[in-house]
Amino acid sequence: MHRIWPAGDPRQVDDTELTALYRSPAGSCVRVNFVTSVDGAVEVQGYSAGLGNPADHKVFGLLRMFPHALMVGAGTLRQEGYHAVRLDEPRRAWRQEHGLRPYPRLVVVSARLALDPAHPALAEAPVRPVILTHAMAPPDRVKALSEVADVLVHGVDEVDLARGLAQLRSRGMTQILCEGGPHLFGSLTAADLVDEVCLTVSPMLTGAGAGRITAGPASTLRGLRLAHALFDDGALLLRYARKA
Numbered sequence: 001m002h003r004i005w006p007a008g009d010p011r012q013v014d015d016t017e018l019t020a021l022y023r024s025p026a027g028s029c030v031r032v033n034f035v036t037s038v039d040g041a042v043e044v045q046g047y048s049a050g051l052g053n054p055a056d057h058k059v060f061g062l063l064r065m066f067p068h069a070l071m072v073g074a075g076t077l078r079q080e081g082y083h084a085v086r087l088d089e090p091r092r093a094w095r096q097e098h099g100l101r102p103y104p105r106l107v108v109v110s111a112r113l114a115l116d117p118a119h120p121a122l123a124e125a126p127v128r129p130v131i132l133t134h135a136m137a138p139p140d141r142v143k144a145l146s147e148v149a150d151v152l153v154h155g156v157d158e159v160d161l162a163r164g165l166a167q168l169r170s171r172g173m174t175q176i177l178c179e180g181g182p183h184l185f186g187s188l189t190a191a192d193l194v195d196e197v198c199l200t201v202s203p204m205l206t207g208a209g210a211g212r213i214t215a216g217p218a219s220t221l222r223g224l225r226l227a228h229a230l231f232d233d234g235a236l237l238l239r240y241a242r243k244a
């Protein structure tokens with residue numbers, strides 16, 4: 001991978017520098033990670049995998065090394081076939097050296113709670129997951145999912161993400177990586193809760209059909225600054241941060 005921004009010193013980056021470039025900023029942070037085609041598609045035939053390349057896969061895995069919690073919408077969990085969030089030994093060792101628990105905690109956001117408690121991402125998780133939902137969620141689903149996860153209720157008829165994130169912070173989960181999907185990203189943007197976006201632009205056109213990386217409620221326009229840009233085999237790996 002080559003660093004092309006900040007300008008002035010374009011060069012190949014090794015794994016140590018890649019880690020430094022993507023390490024979470026100090027303090028609390030909600031970072032969102034997506035891959036898109038050049039023409040803005042969020043998926044190919046229903047899955048994000050068709051958009052990825054080796055550099056994107058590398059950064060996807062690296063980003064999981066840093067956070068206290070890994071947040072995902074229930075739709076993405078269901079669609080993308082999530083496994084339990086486990087990290088290999090080098091990433092666990094890095095976390096230990098940096099005062100983190102071995103694994104990030106999975107946080108699933110869901111209104112309907114149409115989730116199977118036996119889903120491997122929940123039932124086989126190395127750390128008890130959290131499910132964020134609202135007060136109108138079906139009580140039988142809350143009961144069933146409470147067997148495998150801490151079900152946190154925030155909001156009356158929609159999930160209050162700001163309050164949910166505040167509770168996560170009060171439990172020590174200040175650094176959050178959100179892996180999508182589009183509806184969760186849209187809700188986080190609408191509530192002005194996004195601090196960073198890591199975006200891979202894959203060198204391909206998918207044509208019409210797929211949605212964008214964001215969906216759901218309207219938001220006001222927000223400016224971001226480009227923190228870094230990497231280039232690898234035609235793909236751009238961008239990290240944007242909210243303006244101070």
Ligand SMILES: NC(=O)c1ccc[n+]([C@@H]2O[C@H](COP(=O)([O-])OP(=O)(O)OC[C@H]3O[C@@H](n4cnc5c(N)ncnc54)[C@H](OP(=O)(O)O)[C@@H]3O)[C@@H](O)[C@H]2O)c1
Binds near residue numbers: 042080113215
């Ligand atoms: N390109 C990429 O990097 C990338 C990343 C992730 C996903 N994707 C793709 O995106 C597609 C899925 O899109 P999606 O928009 O359905 O994903 P999503 O946002 O993960 O899922 C939507 C579902 O998640 C729950 N949810 C999300 N935000 C919520 C909120 N604010 N409050 C309450 N519940 C919330 C709801 O679940 P309930 O129905 O249980 O209430 C909702 O139906 C898939 O094709 C996937 O492959 C692509």
